[in-house]
Amino acid sequence: MNKKTFEELGLSPEILKAISDLGFEEPSPIQASAIPVLLEGHDVVGQSQTGSGKTAAFAIPAIEICQAADRSVQVLILCPTRELATQVADEVHKLTAHKRGIHAVPIYGGASYERQFFELKKGVQIVIGTPGRLMDHMDRGTLDLSHVKMVILDEADRMLDMGFREDIEKILLSTPDERQTVFFSATVSKQIRELIERHSNTPKSVKIEQRELTVPTVEQWYYEVPQRMKFEALLRLVDFHGFKLGIIFCNTQRMVDELADDLIAQGFSADRLHGGIAQAQRTRVMNKFKKAEFEFLVATDVAARGIDVDELELVVNYDLPYDAEDYVHRIGRTGRAGRKGMSVTFVSGRDIYKLQFIERFTRMKIRRGTLPTAGEVEERRVEGLLDRIREVLNRGNLSTRVTDRLLEEGFNSTDIASAVIEMLAGPEVAPEKEKDHSPKPTVRSQPDLPAGNIRQPARGMLWVRLNAGRETGITPRDIMSLLEEGLGLPRRTVGLIDILPGESLAQVPKQFLDILRTGAREIDTNSGPVMVSLVPYNAKGKSGEDTGKGKFPKKAKRER
Ligand code: ADP
Ligand code: MG
Numbered sequence: 001m002n003k004k005t006f007e008e009l010g011l012s013p014e015i016l017k018a019i020s021d022l023g024f025e026e027p028s029p030i031q032a033s034a035i036p037v038l039l040e041g042h043d044v045v046g047q048s049q050t051g052s053g054k055t056a057a058f059a060i061p062a063i064e065i066c067q068a069a070d071r072s073v074q075v076l077i078l079c080p081t082r083e084l085a086t087q088v089a090d091e092v093h094k095l096t097a098h099k100r101g102i103h104a105v106p107i108y109g110g111a112s113y114e115r116q117f118f119e120l121k122k123g124v125q126i127v128i129g130t131p132g133r134l135m136d137h138m139d140r141g142t143l144d145l146s147h148v149k150m151v152i153l154d155e156a157d158r159m160l161d162m163g164f165r166e167d168i169e170k171i172l173l174s175t176p177d178e179r180q181t182v183f184f185s186a187t188v189s190k191q192i193r194e195l196i197e198r199h200s201n202t203p204k205s206v207k208i209e210q211r212e213l214t215v216p217t218v219e220q221w222y223y224e225v226p227q228r229m230k231f232e233a234l235l236r237l238v239d240f241h242g243f244k245l246g247i248i249f250c251n252t253q254r255m256v257d258e259l260a261d262d263l264i265a266q267g268f269s270a271d272r273l274h275g276g277i278a279q280a281q282r283t284r285v286m287n288k289f290k291k292a293e294f295e296f297l298v299a300t301d302v303a304a305r306g307i308d309v310d311e312l313e314l315v316v317n318y319d320l321p322y323d324a325e326d327y328v329h330r331i332g333r334t335g336r337a338g339r340k341g342m343s344v345t346f347v348s349g350r351d352i353y354k355l356q357f358i359e360r361f362t363r364m365k366i367r368r369g370t371l372p373t374a375g376e377v378e379e380r381r382v383e384g385l386l387d388r389i390r391e392v393l394n395r396g397n398l399s400t401r402v403t404d405r406l407l408e409e410g411f412n413s414t415d416i417a418s419a420v421i422e423m424l425a426g427p428e429v430a431p432e433k434e435k436d437h438s439p440k441p442t443v444r445s446q447p448d449l450p451a452g453n454i455r456q457p458a459r460g461m462l463w464v465r466l467n468a469g470r471e472t473g474i475t476p477r478d479i480m481s482l483l484e485e486g487l488g489l490p491r492r493t494v495g496l497i498d499i500l501p502g503e504s505l506a507q508v509p510k511q512f513l514d515i516l517r518t519g520a521r522e523i524d525t526n527s528g529p530v531m532v533s534l535v536p537y538n539a540k541g542k543s544g545e546d547t548g549k550g551k552f553p554k555k556a557k558r559e560r
Helices: 013-022 029-039 054-064 082-095 113-122 131-140 156-161 165-173 190-199 227-241 253-265 279-290 324-331 351-362 374-395 401-408 413-425 476-486
Strands: 044-047 075-078 104-107 126-129 150-153 180-185 204-207 219-224 246-249 270-273 296-299 314-317 342-347 461-466 497-500 503-509 521-525 528-534
Touching: 013 054, 013 082, 029 044, 029 054, 029 204, 044 054, 054 075, 054 082, 054 150, 054 180, 075 082, 075 131, 075 165, 082 104, 082 126, 104 113, 104 131, 113 131, 126 131, 131 165, 150 165, 156 165, 156 180, 156 190, 165 190, 180 190, 227 314, 227 342, 227 374, 253 270, 253 296, 270 279, 314 324, 324 342, 324 351, 342 351, 374 413, 401 413, 461 476, 476 497, 476 503, 476 521, 476 528
Parallel strands: 044 180, 044 204, 075 126, 075 150, 104 126, 150 180, 219 342, 246 296, 246 314, 270 296, 314 342
Antiparallel strands: 461 503, 461 528, 497 503, 521 528
16 A cells, blocks of 8 residues: 555645644554545544554644634544543644644643633634533533534543543534534444444544554563653663664654764764655665664654664664554564564653553563663673773784883883773773763763874864863763853753863864854853863864764774
8 A cells, every 4th residue: 555645635734834843754544544534524433553643633634624714613622531631732732833823722620710711712713621621611601612513532432431421422412413523432332333323424434453463573672761861871772782783763853863963972873864854865874874884873664664784783762653563663673684683662651551552462572671870881881891802812912012112111011001991991980870860961981082182073063172171070061061151052062071181072063163263262160260172173184173074984983
């Protein structure tokens, strides 16, 4: 079956714009099937699994049929709980963002009557509410349903389970007979059948069957991580396991762009694929990834279709997919050709219910993982380094020319070895304590660079140097606020931070650094002045600019 695009569904430009703002790339199956039937004016009974995008399936046509010039209630959406009403209202608000004069209001118990009354009196076309509170407003005469063109019962089965049958019937009876009636439900029981028969007019059934799927053998893990901690969680897992080739899935184009930029700012080689990128560029990125020319591909489902990379070690669901089938397609990219693969899924908030659904759907165990602590990550790094050193030691046959000269100069062998290790692995970082769970910049040592040589900054970034180093006790947080306040940087623009003996380095987007081009600046802090200067990046004798050539120079590749 050829998948339809949102454009092909014949939607208004305002809705298409809102859909693209939401980052939806293509309609989900229930959306592709239900939207046209609803736009034709039919009554509909829609059935599809949780998380398959039913809200937009009914909300989009509901918004399209509203007349902005008419301030009476034209669409009524019934939801079983206050929580669901809020979620639906949020999505409706986003979808109406570019529709001038179309207003929606949620009406549920527990919120103030006055406020709801005020909103209703101003005039809204779309009311989203729980049956109980809607009844209250009807009884008080503050809700007039005589101009309603469409009634939607979302999660009809749950509403009946909760005992709303009578309320629902009363509400339906106070709307015009010629209205369109829409039922969405995960299951259609006998009770719902009866309700449908009594209150709708030759409804069309739109049902998305779940296909049986063969699930690949992949070690599946999930981590409960709040949205704002996801990036830190990703860094830890990648560092801990030493992953070198993976796909990271996000649900929206915007999220893909943000994450790819963040990864690059942290020194990873990463690139992106989504529907907003021109096809020629997508093909280029895809081919590079197949040749493992960069480490992490950040992508949406649509764009990553057809990617086939045998060595892929890791699939990350940075956002939980909205569809269980997408989950299976995503994780199926790893663990191919008998290789072992791992999938990591981040869940936050109510995602956990969707995940349980996916588990049932795939009949596979997705194990709960706990994130490695910063200390454990560091420990792993040290172990990896020890392994590499042991390997070289065991191979034997080492030249002692350089060592002998240093010994002659009077350095002892312990100091020499430590110096070399520091050059290799960066300064040993004391294991961080697990206390502060707010987002914080991650301090990365730079294993591939000897001290004194500064690697190419991430794209669009430049290094700045601060004359305050580790011995001053300066923290990444201090550096961030010092630069933000002292140089007038927007918040959260500071990238990679490296605290070294005697100095610190930080990456900053170059458009904010004109202020330093004429020379260093002194910034006052509570513990005295700090000099901040631009670091000339001299790979090609150029000063302070990345060359723009070779997006992922070998040099910037992290060695782990
Ligand atoms: P359901 O009501 O079927 O359980 P929802 O309408 O709550 O599912 O949608 C689940 C999630 O999927 C939501 O976060 C929603 O924003 C997202 N979503 C819906 N449609 C799309 C789409 N076409 N593309 C990407 N994400 C979508
Ligand atoms: Mg729903």
